[in-house]
Amino acid sequence: MKPLNQLTAGEIVAAIAAQKTTAEAVARACLDHIATREPQVEAWQFLDPDLVLKQARALDAGGTVGPLHGVPVAIKDIIDTADMPTEYGTPIHKGHRPRIDAAVVALTRRAGGIIMGKTVTTEFANRHPGKTRHPRDPSRTPGGSSSGSAAAVGDQMVPLAVGTQTTGSTIRPAAFCGCVGYRPTWGDIRCHGVMEAAGSVDTVGLIARSVEDIALYRDVLLGVAPTPLAATIMQAPRIGFCRTPFWGQCEPYTQQALEACATKLAQAGATVTEVTLPDEFGRIDDAHRWVSSFEFARNRAWEINHHYEMISETLRNNRLKDGLACSFEQYREARSYLARCRRLLHDVFNNCDVLLTPSAAGEAPVGLNATGNANHSLIWTSTHVPCMTLPLFSGPNGLPVGAQLIAARNNDRLLFEAARWVWANLK
């Protein structure tokens, strides 16, 4: 067996059920690995080994609790936990302890998951970075805003993590850190107890090491009994290769990797077509910026009223400035435009099951003052469709580069099946 901290969620559940290990042994393996690696990675905002072991022992003492029995899960620190602080990436909320668990945390516990701790977020899940460094190169960003969640999974500290995405905050760090990242169809998973950045586009996001783990954890967070993915991998899917208006912002090696991937998938039997988004998508980045900034600035009303001086310059001079400058009419126009883009994108899927597109510009960039270009996600975030990044390539420095797959709204399960096919045929 692999070291316990390297198991997937599915492997942990199976190993405990077969009495090959215990929840406590798994938790200890993860804690030991974290103890070694945390000084370099700094993925955790809060981690209390005693609290982790207490949860694990309670699980070992009882019967099987649920489909995540004994699986350690990391929670982004903009998501409320009743037994741990939640600080939203800002000194304004230092030491805050919420009254209740967010819905996603409560559903995780109900399924037998172990809440390992809180992972570092950028300030209010926006741009100003936290302390986390890329697990493979401490001079590089792990991506943001779900920085600690992606670094923790990428570094084998935990098999599963919850993040959020308002622009590219799950897909991009997951791609940088070599993980599977998933953003669900907007509206599927409840955000009660998750700090709202911009409700019109916010979702939680999941980070794992396998597509199967993502499918399992999604069902847990939907509050339904898990349905495993099909025993056999699907027939070759119809894939639309979509360069998007942001293709020119990709590194040449990312472009080449994706083009070679499309060719290889066609050779493996997929129907691969070139998909060009309608011209109307030309101003989707502006529209996303107005909608998310307008909402973000209203959501931070308390902090602006009482602690404006403790907000970073980055946040004040970008997102807040944009949001406060945006009129309601401009906001509403942008919101309606995004709704039109949603309808237009729906038709794109008439001829393909999934789109293949970049997850990010390339490898995680050097420098800890920024978290990388999020444009490669904003089209999909704005249009409410499910997205998944797979760690399929590596760049010139040997660091991970992701491929992103997109399905039509509500087709999350088809996305998972197609992702398995792509992964199986590219290895």
Place this chain on the structure above:
Amino acid sequence: MKPLNQLTAGEIVAAIAAQKTTAEAVARACLDHIATREPQVEAWQFLDPDLVLKQARALDAGGTVGPLHGVPVAIKDIIDTADMPTEYGTPIHKGHRPRIDAAVVALTRRAGGIIMGKTVTTEFANRHPGKTRHPRDPSRTPGGSSSGSAAAVGDQMVPLAVGTQTTGSTIRPAAFCGCVGYRPTWGDIRCHGVMEAAGSVDTVGLIARSVEDIALYRDVLLGVAPTPLAATIMQAPRIGFCRTPFWGQCEPYTQQALEACATKLAQAGATVTEVTLPDEFGRIDDAHRWVSSFEFARNRAWEINHHYEMISETLRNNRLKDGLACSFEQYREARSYLARCRRLLHDVFNNCDVLLTPSAAGEAPVGLNATGNANHSLIWTSTHVPCMTLPLFSGPNGLPVGAQLIAARNNDRLLFEAARWVWANLK
């Protein structure tokens, strides 16, 4: 001048600006009225006169703060306040004090509003009633779930209140208590810090004594500089008289009042047409129930995990039971159906500016164990359109009966203008 506690928000702001009164005098007038009436009405979950007067004195000591300068506002107790408890209508959260103000509370304070206290909500803004009684007849419900907010405005305790609406939780109590009630276009006003019941249909709702106050307060909560309504009332609007599939659930006197109203408005110059909703709307009540119950049950995951025995039988055996029994596929189908209804309703407004329809079945019913039939709101709640109830009629017991006006999505300002025309031509 009227007694200070009977002034509208606009009148209070003007009187303070003209130095005819002070924020403290207004607050004291409201507190004195509350002291007399609260033993009968029980609108308040939390009220600290010292905290109110402290806010008022701070406003009087400084310059004019904003467009709600000195206006007392009641906040439904599912909306977070940093300086007052927030208990969500359940003993589970007794004494809970949130860390921050909800966005709507922070925006109210920024505009110079005085947070008067927290008003009674049904349990988790669902059906199980709180202690509040109808201001005009203590044997009757004030409606729910924004029970205290509507009773407080209806009883002249405050000029403005914030509620929420997931089915009919603002429009119905406002109608019962003789207030102007408004539910905005879904998505316009941020719900950060408002307990989520069912995010797909939740909005905040506003309760006031005039259409002008609603327009003013809406702009404050949108976080924009207020634009007054037009100085002159609009030309006669095109009105669609819409009986809805729930017409048969209205009291005969409500049907007669609305029919007479439609006739009178036509005589006053409005173009009044009969509007029949498309047949597809036939199962909108079921779809609303599945969507709201599915989401509600996930949002209460923490309370179900830890305090199931403290949840009312009413909630366990209805909303939670439905929500936990609903599969994800059934939920998603219902959600897609509601999206289709939204598109169908949009076309209804090709030939009219607003719809005229019942606010509730009739007068507030006798009995304090239930809050009345919410069906007359659920079509509009589910379709995300703005709604307003006006206190235009009275029933056989002399209690208020409302008329509800509905506009197309994003046409909130047109709704206000039409409401002013209707009110002016019916008096």
